[in-house]
Amino acid sequence: MGVCLLAAASLAVAQRPREVRRSRPPTSWDKAATGTFYDDAFATLVGRRPQFAKPGEVARPTESGTAPASGASFKWSAIISGDTLVDEIKQARAAAKTAIAKVSDFKAGGYKKVRGAFGSAAAAFGVIAAYDKDVRWKSDAAAARDLIARAGLNCKVGTDQTFNEVKDRVDDLDTLLEGSALAARPDREEDFLWSQVADRPVLMIRLGAAEGIAAAAASSKSEFVRQVERIIHESEVTAMLAEILQQRDFADHDDAEYRGHAAAMRAAALQLREAAEKKDHDAAQQAVGSLKKSCDSCHADYRG
Numbered sequence: 001m002g003v004c005l006l007a008a009a010s011l012a013v014a015q016r017p018r019e020v021r022r023s024r025p026p027t028s029w030d031k032a033a034t035g036t037f038y039d040d041a042f043a044t045l046v047g048r049r050p051q052f053a054k055p056g057e058v059a060r061p062t063e064s065g066t067a068p069a070s071g072a073s074f075k076w077s078a079i080i081s082g083d084t085l086v087d088e089i090k091q092a093r094a095a096a097k098t099a100i101a102k103v104s105d106f107k108a109g110g111y112k113k114v115r116g117a118f119g120s121a122a123a124a125f126g127v128i129a130a131y132d133k134d135v136r137w138k139s140d141a142a143a144a145r146d147l148i149a150r151a152g153l154n155c156k157v158g159t160d161q162t163f164n165e166v167k168d169r170v171d172d173l174d175t176l177l178e179g180s181a182l183a184a185r186p187d188r189e190e191d192f193l194w195s196q197v198a199d200r201p202v203l204m205i206r207l208g209a210a211e212g213i214a215a216a217a218a219s220s221k222s223e224f225v226r227q228v229e230r231i232i233h234e235s236e237v238t239a240m241l242a243e244i245l246q247q248r249d250f251a252d253h254d255d256a257e258y259r260g261h262a263a264a265m266r267a268a269a270l271q272l273r274e275a276a277e278k279k280d281h282d283a284a285q286q287a288v289g290s291l292k293k294s295c296d297s298c299h300a301d302y303r304g
Contacts, residue, residue: 080240082131084236118152143186147186151166193247195249235287265294
């Protein structure tokens with residue numbers, strides 16, 4: 001019995017967590033050391049404390065261009081509203097529906113219009129899938145993104161096959177607009193990449209259209225007042241695409257100069273939105289000028 005108790009006691013000691021012994025700080029410092037360290041670092045140093053990511057975590061820029069705290073995600077709601085996303089998809093559906101009204105028109109060039117419309121729609125669905133607030137179609141957004149993106153990318157030519165695929169996708173959009181769940185599902189096996197929503201030239205065309213619409217709407221004070229809502233829509237779409245075009249696997253996404261152009265475009269778009277919300281025509285014209293400058297600078301350095 002005594003042997004058993006002794007063995008149990010020895011086992012308990014062995015299982016007890018080992019105490020980590022650390023060196024004690026010195027009770028006094030010599031003169032050389034005293035001049036090396038601050039008495040209170042927090043009272044002397046300036047700026048924010050660094051946010052160190054956990055192992056395997058990578059911090060990415062937020063809408064202000066600064067790195068967020070560990071684990072934070074991009075706040076899409078800061079640059080585009082849920083209503084704008086839904087309206088952009090509705091506009092894309094209307095454009096695609098017009099382009100497939102006749103097979104002959106689709107093959108004669110309507111497929112190019114579908115490619116552009118589906119590119120912006122796939123981008124909008126991509127943002128909905130990652131949106132940081134409740135938004136319409138969120139549960140179906142990832143599937144719709146992949147289906148619409150694939151149909152848009154296939155519209156490099158106008159064939160019977162692409163026509164039928166586009167028609168199916170328009171039917172899917174009708175289903176969502178009617179309030180029903182999406183029945184079709186993509187056969188995706190690999191992880192989603194933002195560069196798969198559309199080719200960069202397709203999104204650039206949409207950006208060019210947005211700039212033109214905004215410039216025309218802000219050309220006069222009367223036109224500006226009449227088209228405030230349209231300006232807000234186009235400015236938010238511009239900010240969204242400027243952010244998307246900086247995502248991984250898009251061409252030049254890791255080029256600092258390219259990212260600078262995209263960030264300037266996004267900033268100008270958000271300034272334009274603010275001016276429209278405040279109904280400040282002068283500020284809107286200045287923002288349109290900044291937006292055009294960012295686009296021209298980017299086009300001068302990058303094509304395609």
